[in-house]
Amino acid sequence: MIPVIEVGGTHVTAGLVAPADGAVQRRTHRPLDPGARAEGILGAVCRCADALDAPAGAVWGVALPGPFDYARGIGLFAGVGKFEALYGVDVRAALFAGMARRPGRIVFLNDAHAFLLGECSTGAAVGHTRVVGITLGTGVGSAFLADGRILYHGPGVPPEGRMDLTTVDGAPLEESVSRRALLARYGDPGADVRDIAERARAGERPARRVLDEAFGTLGAVLGPRLAAFEATALFVGGSMAGSWDLVAPALHTGLAKGGWTPDAADVNGRPPTRHTRAMRPAALAGDAALLGAARAVAARDTNRREPGW
The missing domain is CATH 3.30.420.40 (ATPase, nucleotide binding domain)
Known part of the structure; x- marks a missing residue:
């Protein structure tokens, strides 16, 4: 099972995705205030992830909007009306420190990319x-x-x-x-x-x-x-x-x-x-980004660079 997180403008969702068929077998959901302080935003993300009860050492996929440095895991939000408190924040380090079961690795990708990749895998874009x-x-x-x-x-x-x-x-x-x-x-x-x-x-x-x-x-x-x-x-x-x-x-x-x-x-x-x-x-609604994030993790774990990441 691949644990994944999708961070939206007003919500955060975590899910466990089965790599064989792409089914989301378990999910948790929490509201999110995009105008909150950094600790409030990141705390909500960590609590949502913890509720999923994924094992320690798992590789997580995290889909979230830009502007964001996806390779380094650092927020670049400025002048976009959301997540301004995360500008310059090392989100990867914060998640490592804040999640109850420390991840082994975290793979970040753009949420719109994750959405389309998910729809292309089993949704409306097939x-x-x-x-x-x-x-x-x-x-x-x-x-x-x-x-x-x-x-x-x-x-x-x-x-x-x-x-x-x-x-x-x-x-x-x-x-x-x-x-x-x-x-x-x-x-x-x-x-x-x-x-x-x-x-x-x-x-x-x-x-x-x-x-x-x-x-x-x-x-x-x-x-x-x-x-x-x-x-x-x-x-x-x-x-x-x-x-x-x-x-x-x-x-x-x-x-x-x-x-x-x-x-x-x-x-x-x-x-x-x-x-x-x-x-x-979207045919898969909120699950599309979760599936796309899981695809990103699977691609990295098979040592194949998924084009575009």
Whole structure:
């Protein structure tokens, strides 16, 4: 069994993954405050890991968002609205010191990369060879994958493979598409994104307009990149993907305006094939990143460098 952790903007999840079939056989979940002090954030991660009761000396996979030095295990969060207290912090050393059963090693990887790798292994991306994954939550995560490799440059690929480094009208993309962007545009200090979604479904026009503008903008920025990348599929994960009925229409419209039109039949539910331009929500939900993190550990333990890490 491979123990893994996925750190999100508002939660942390740990799981035990069976390497033979990729099944998550046990999982624990804890809320996480991205604005907390370093000891609060790392304490929540350690408590979640300890609840999994993995053996001492195990090799752990840890998927978490950037900016982060994944080779050294050091946080680089600055100006991204989350985990600012971890800037310059040696997260690897903190986990070694804070977990009740000390790991043997820790393998870090980007959470959006883990998400797409998980979907490619047993999820919605099976059968596609040039795919893009986007995670929508506190920010925008991204992964560009071709023939099993995570790419950081090339036609259509943004700087460092990160859509959060792209701009819209001179401003960072996350000023238009992120949790904080949606809340700022909606203007109700007592609302969260879940509230905006519920009000949009109930027919409230300002709520629907905020969502349509955000996801339409994302599609318009992504469309030209997907076309240049020659992607056959776009897969969307993260907490906002749970409101796919609200995300999909505006995202589809934006992608088409940007030059990459998803197959209409696929949008309406036909299973994706390598011959369609598929736009799909995550099939594995929260398990995708756990599976991707386990794949990273398995690749390292067989002395095979997984492309892109």
